[in-house]
Amino acid sequence: MIRYPSFLVVFLIVVVGISLYQIKFFITQNEVALKTIKTKIVNAKSDLEILNAELSYLKRPDRIEKIALTKLELKEILPTDIWNLKDLVEATKSINARVPK
Amino acid sequence: MKSLINFKSALVVRSNTKFRKIKLLMCGSLFLFSFMTIGYRTISLAGITKPNPANISFKTIKSDLNKNLTRGNIYDRNKELLATTISTSSLNINPQEVLNKKNTIEKLLEIFPQLDEVALKTKLDSKKQFVNILREISPKEHVLLLNEGIEGLKIRVKHKRIYPNNNLAAHILGSTDVDGSGIAGIEKSLDSQLKNGKNIKISIHSGIQHITEKILFEQINKFEAEGGAGIVMNSKNGEVYAITSLPDYNVNNYSKVSDELLFNKATKGIYELGSTLKLITAAIALDSGLVEENEVFDVSRPLRVSSRTIRDFHPLNYAINIPEVIVHSSNIGSAKIAEKFGSATQLKYLRKLGFMDKMDLQIPEVGIPQVLMDRKLLSTMTISYGHGIAITPMHLASSTATLVNNGIKVNPTLFVSKTREKNTRVFSKNTSNKIKSIMRLVVKSKYGTAKKAEAKGYLVGGKTGTAEKLSKTGGYLKKQNIVAFTSAFPINNPQFIITVMIDNPKGQKFSYGYRTAGWVVAPVVKRLVTRIAPILxxxxxxxxxxxxxxxxxQYEIRGKEKGANL
Known part of the structure; x- marks a missing residue:
């Protein structure tokens, strides 16, 4: 006949055993996941470095300048293309003053 | 009697049962305790005390990953990538593991047609266990190799330093050796930081660096010169936006580049930069108080000192004041000013400007100036117009910045400054303002030597210098020149310094045979200012x-026709 304490002991042993197995399984699973993530990060980082280098190669100032000149027909900004707003107001005033009413 | 026996046996059974119960309980407790202890220890070892991997922050993983460090990147001031490290694969083979050599050679040649069949056969016949076939293969070639299933192949992953912009800022970036250690430029001076995976941001502006290189390169070709150097620097905090030394090279092929190309003319090369030094002579005269501002100097006759005769390129037949000495670039006037303040004062100021020392720049390729220190009158006089003093173009840029920065010393730096350092005063604010005014006249006045540097609206001020080139065997090469122009803009509130030097330009038809700084380097500054000012x-x-x-x-500058005869 199984007495109460014996039953408790057996029950505890079973619970602890199952818990241990579960924990071990959980840890192993997560460690594998972590390793996979780490590998993925390393690979992604390596890919990113190559992509950044490629992007930088494509963004070379000499290449951009060539494209701007040949494809976009952009030109250098000359000092005459830039106006100070105050000077612009002054110039407008002087032109207006010269125009006969 | 029977009942007594029964009583005794009943007592024994009861005590046995009780004893068994106690024994069982004790065993059970002991067993449970041991089990729990082992269980606890197992759980704690298995990870209960470790952070849950599912909850480990990305930062922790990142720092964990960084333990396997790759060399840090180098960026420009706008976070544009200048140098980085990527992983590449190398193709190696163990000849002892190759079963069918003929078949292997055929397969390899199919994927890599650039390989030499005979050389490949020699490698496969080798008794070695590890032979390198190709230093670098592409990911595509790697996949093809795997698909072919060639036995004995060993693919090794290695790190490679690359410079995506090829020639851009080549002399500043430097390079690394096969082991990944810095051997020149920033790569060398910041080697330990880069090796620890730290990314470095330098003050170079890729766009401005490219424009400087391009414009200077075009002018060097136009005047069939040997090379040149160009510097663009913030005149207030010394941050260098561009340093060019031409001819340059592709940094990715560093090991194959000749020493001549590797030489940094902007920071390492020392040159007699001629009349550009007259600005310093004028500043010393005005600042020391040893020369009166309105004092005039007779430049009508060549000046004979010891064995040497000092002459002017554009002789004048009257006495001129300090601004006129600079605008007309009079050697005689400059020599006479220097005679007034003397050798001790001159050397004191030159020392303050850092002309006696190696510049504290963040690259190892820095030249040491050479100054005639004999304190003789002739030396004092020649130094005043830039002969007998050899400095780097970077020294000239630094001193120009000091002159226009209200006289406070500007130390060039290749880093973006976060805090402004307190520097020493070399000249007074008043002297600085006078020099700025004179510099503007050199460009603006019709008698100025740098009229071709006038970039409309950007108020360029500066000083030209044309000097005979020093011969390697000693003495001067009469028909070879070093031409330089140091400038600041906008001169009423200087923001940037541009210093340009061109080595040995040849007179051209379009320049009427002239190869002076006014013809050769002043136009470079005009083009540079017009291009970079909107960017800045x-x-x-x-x-x-x-x-x-x-x-x-507004100093009045007299020309040849306006001069009063003495």
Whole structure:
């Protein structure tokens, strides 16, 4: 006949055993996941470095300048293309003053 | 009697049962305790005390990953990538593991047609266990190799330093050796930081660096010169936006580049930069108080000192003041000014400007100036117009910045400054303002030597210098020149310094045979200023506008026809 304490002991042993197995399984699973993530990060980082280098190669100032000149027909900004707003107001005033009413 | 026996046996059974119970309980407790202890220890070892991997922050993983460090990147001031490290694969083979050599050679040649069949056969016949076939293979070639299933192949992953912009800022970036250690430039001076995976941001502006290189390169070709150097620097905090030394090279092929190309003319090369030094002579004269501002110097006759005769390129037949000495670039006038303040004062100021020392720049390729220190009158006089003193173009840029930065010393730096350091004063604010006014006249005045540097609206001020080139065997090469122009803009509130030097230009038909700084380097500065000012957010100014800051002194400059005969 199984007495109460014996039953408790057996029950505890079973619970602890199952818990241990579960924990071990959980840890192993997560460690594998972590390793996979780490590998993925390393690979992604390596890919990113190559992509950044490629992007930088494509963004070379000499290449951009060539494209701007040949494809976009952009030109250098000359000092005459830039106006100070105050000077612009002054110039407008002087032109207006010269125009006969 | 029977009942007594029964009683005794009943007592024994009861005590046995009780004893068994106690024994069982004790065993059970002991067993449970041991089990729990082992269980606890197992759980704690298995990970209960470790952070849950599912909850480990990305930061922790990142720092974990960084333990396997790759060399840090180098960026420009706008976070544009200048140098990085990527992983590449190398193709190696163990000849002892190759079963069918003929078949292997055929397969390899199919994937890599650039390989030499005979050389490949020699490698496969080798008794070695590890032979390198190709230093670098592409990911595509790697996949093809795997698909072929060639036995004995060993693919090794290695790190490779690359410079995506090829020639851009080649002399500043430097390079690394096969082991990944810095051997020149920033790569060398910041080697330990880069090796620890730290990314470095330098003050170079890729766009401005490219424009400087391009414009200087075009002018060097136009005048069939040997090379040149160009510097663009912030005149207030010394941050260098561009340093060019031409001819340059592709940094990715560093190991194959000749020493001549590797030489950094901007920071390592020392040159007699001629009349550009007259600005310093004028500043010393005005600042020391040993020469009166209105004092005039007779430049009508060549000046004979010891065995040497000092002459002017454009002789004048009257006495001129300090601004006129600079604008007309008179050697005689400059020599006479230097005679007034003397050798001790001259050397004191040159020392303050850092002309006696190696510059504290963040690259190892820095030249040491050479100054005639014999304190003889002739040396004092020649130094005043840039002969007998050899400095790097970077020294000239630094001293120009000091002259226009209200006289406070500007130390060039290749880093973006976060805090402004307190520097020593070399010249007074008043002297600085006078020099700025004179520098503007060198460009603006019709008698100035740098009229071709006038970039409309950007108020360029500067000083030209044309010097005979020093021969390697000693003495001067009469027909070879070093031409330089050092400038600041906008000169009424200087923001940037541009210093350009061109080595041995040849006179051209379009320059009427002239190869002077005014013809060769002044136009470079004009083109450079016009191109880079909008990038640097410097707006053109209208000198006739009411809003224009009239803070410069308007010195009157007389020409040849206006001079009063002595």
């Amino acid at each position: 957010n410097i707006k053109p100014q209208n000198e006739n506008s009411l809003n224009f800051s009239q803070n410069l002194i």
